Amino acid sequence: MSTISDHVAEMCEEANIYLGEDVFGLLKEALETEESPTGKEVLKQLIENVEIARDEQIPICQDTGFAVFFVEWGQEVHLTGGSLEEAINAGVKRGYDEGYLRKSIVTDPLYDRKNTGDNTPAVIYTDLVPGDKVKISFAPKGGGSENMSAVKMLKPSDGEAGFIDFVVNHVKAAGPNPCPPIVVGVGIGGTFDKVAVQAKKALFRHVGKSHPDSRFAKLEKTIKDKINDLGVGPQGFGGRTFALAVHIEDYPSHIASMAAAVNINCHACRHLERII
């Protein structure tokens, strides 16, 4: 259990201070292609921000997020000393304390809303997989972009066009709120709950990597272009870079359904993976 906690504590600090090369690379590319002078200025500030965070060990963003984990647990691995949930939460508590990260979680959503003081509990999804390894994926998920998310149960007859409209219109309505340039996680298929998890999982992908199925890869590009053609641009000040990437995660669907979900991440698309 302490091995898991140690890794989790390190991951909490690391993810919040060092932006992955995937997103950082796309920000630098966007600075080259952005047409709006204000948009360029924003991108310059974002790049400088990432460098200051790295060099001076300051969190990239003050919203150090809800701690979200996807764990792939090899069936041959036996955890001793406590539950996986306890191990992860102990790691989060330590990482957020020692890393001077903001504690943003309150006890209940409606009545007391008292800060838990240690950023726990985390949100944890666990899959049992064959093998003797444990893969932990972590993302601190900011509230501002999380608030700009949605699930819609589309009809199969809505087709590709209806799906594109749902995603693009939703992102358009979110506008400057989720801190563009954004990464758009999209789920399609499955049930009401499954599609939301797929949209979240899409944000854990190496940013800019296409879906392995060429049809979905093409759809990702189509949606991204339509989003950028809205002209919203960096921070919503106007420009050509509204979305850095669109990632779709699909799942088989019921004959009567076509569930769709959008989960937005800001430009600080922080995510890390470790295999133990």
Add this chain to the structure above:
Amino acid sequence: MEPKKIQAPLTDEDVMNLKSGDNVLINGVIYTARDAAHKKLVELMDKGESLPIDLKGQFIFYVGPTPAKPGQAIGSAGPTTSGRMDAYTPQMLEQGMKACIGKGLRSQVVKDALKKHKGIYLAAVGGAGALLSKKIKKCEVVAYPELGAEAIHRLEVEDFPATVVNDAYGNDLYTEGAKEYAR
């Protein structure tokens, strides 16, 4: 376009000289408040009681910073989503607030109140918390310490970068800016 240097607090004249789309560098003293502090301030206003800070001419920055490490003035300190403060903003303007800094869309009620009371809404770059923290030279809690990151802080800022989104003439950069680059 070179950013305009502005000095906090602001006069009506300062506000009328600023237009939607202007990039500014703010110098002087500004105050922080987000959801919980706004709620408390507005409750005092409703009761007709005096406020812990005088809002006349002031900037309010919507932020909940990360804890400062030893030797730092403040931790990461970027703007939070302004829309959550919409319900409180007209009353803040009535009490003399001249400018608020956050990120994201404002309601029509807020835009109208900015015109009426001669105020401006600026956006700082959301998610640039590390960069913005370097522009904050001094930070102290002046009210509601029990709110932690949500307490009201007094900040001394130097060349703090922001962009005017909603000016006192009713212009909105979020609407105008997108039109120019939409295809």
